[in-house]
Amino acid sequence: MTYNTGIVLLGACLLGALCGCVGSFAVLRRRALMGDVMAHAALPGLPMAYLLAGGKSLPVLLAGAGVSILVGMVLFGAMRNRTRTQDDAAMALVLASMFGLGIVLLRHVQNVSTGGHAGLESFIFGKTAGMVASDVWLTGGMALVCLAVIALAYKELRLVCFDPGFASSAGIRVGWVDALLTGLLVLAVVVGLPMVGVVMVAALTIIPAVAARFWTESLGPMLGIASAFGATSCALGVLVSASQAGMPSGPLIVLAAAGLFAFSALFAPRRGWVARRIRLERLRLAWRAGRLDP
């Protein structure tokens, strides 16, 4: 393993842990698909930042993506609050229209610039080959900051996710906590863009969280397991992508997460398929033997 691969691996693990952690809260608060909308809405920001700032340094591009996501969220909010459009229709519309705008702008960048734009398309499916140490320090640093924020606001986030009514009667401003959660989700998506790509970064916030749900009933362990799953899938995806030329890392990371998910769905104690099967069989045997109270 070269020094660069090691650095990228470290960044990938931090990213996976962050997405698993933020995703758990998002899934519990029923915002799972918001991450998908955000990720697609980020696309126009990349060519826009490239055109305005005239370069493709990662901080500038990611800032553009962040701004673009915020524009998408404002449009979504306006659609939902000011018109009678339903949540899910507004989500789908913002997702697809912003993505369309992104494609239009990407094509425009291809037309106007003479080379040097080649990096932008790799944001669609994710690519780790071109990442340098400074990029990793940036994404890794952002991931660490987010994790610290989660640790600080842990109590509030937990209350709002499980019992928003009680949280607000206990003096917690649910609106602010939701805004914090949205902000964290935006950051997780933005951090994930270079490695996992626009199309699949949302999967990294959803799959580890739902997989962790098979193993535990309480939040603390769920966060730990989801983070571990996220980090493992990112690391696996990055390693395979580095060894296979031309393989985008995004789908590989998602499939690694899918593997962990399938393992959890089958073999988790109590909730897994095997455990439930065994329980059912035991029940059936007990019933046949007449040892079961009706």
Place this chain on the structure above:
Amino acid sequence: MASGEVGSLNEIHVWTVVVASTCSLACAWVGVWLVLQRVSMIGDAISHSVLPGLVVSFLVFGTRAPAPMFLGAAVAGLATTYLTRSISSATGAKEDSSMGVVFTVLFAFGVLLITRFARQIDLDPGCVLYGLLEFVALDTRAVLGLEVPRVMETLVPALILTGGLLTLFRKEVLLMAFDPGLARTLGYRPGAVYYGLMALVAVVTVASFEAVGSILVIAMLIGPAVAANLWSRDWRSMFAIASVVAVGSSVVGYALAVATNTSVAGMMAVVVGFACGLAALVSPAGGVLQRMARLRSAKATIAAEDLLANAYRDLERSGRSHRLDDRALVARGWSDGANLTPLGLTEARRLVRGHRLVETYLVVDVGRSPEEVHESAHRAEHLLDAIQRAELLRELDSPHSDPHGSPIPREPEA
């Protein structure tokens, strides 16, 4: 030779617009139901997850013929809905989370297959996302002596299938969208209708796949329906409006894309988004501008009514007679207080009568003290009509004065 080239260029323009319109029409018709049933994001999920179905079916059958492609897509679409429900019931996870798991994994699998078998499939992962509408008109087949783009072979059957099924099962789908409870009571099978609709989404997505790709197809599915829903509440006119928006955004999107030399499907998605924004602003059924105008006119009405009622009370106190001038509500001559014309007097009587009846009602029937009822009556006076005033009068046994001792004016003739 030169004229032949111009002719073929025109032909390409026309055929591209025809392909775009056909595919967005089919999408829009299905989309109206998705939006009415509030399952738009399931359309998003299915449009992603048909990809592996498509690729596997191509790898197995080795052909792009419509039948195997539709089959693979329908299987993938149904698998998505089925797996989503199974994961939800196993984990207790919300339906949207399990949907997020299923479609992203299937999509990732499809993208990987395409990357791996790129040479056999001749599709690059990029056009999976945003289609190749620019090039569909170049790949033609002769049908009845006419050179027709190959994708029409799948698009036209898909359009006919969609239109046919939605017409045939109009009643069932309509009932499902507006009253699933009643549908169940009447013995229809909501599950069957639901899965049928999902299979239709899969078929339409696959047919549109080469033209607009799997993400931009969501704009064609949901956008026209959202715009139509903003414009009308009647499902028939929703269909008409969605069709117009679909075809219109295909034409406008294509023209803009050619003018700016960018992706046609991307531009169509942007135009659809703008159409929805426009509908949200200027719709005559609850658009932002209309609501603003209504609010402003309500504010102006209330201010004018308050002015009239105050002028009436002023007149009542001073005992002056009113000047006759029926062109205005409040006559000129403010030096000794306002004066009312007959028209104004009628309006003012109506308002003050309502105000004092409500005050009486609040004191006599509700039991509040006379000092605190003015504010409530002040708000209610703008909302009462003649029938409500008559009902109040009956309820209160025709009082002559309000709790403050002021006479209640008689009801003016209509």
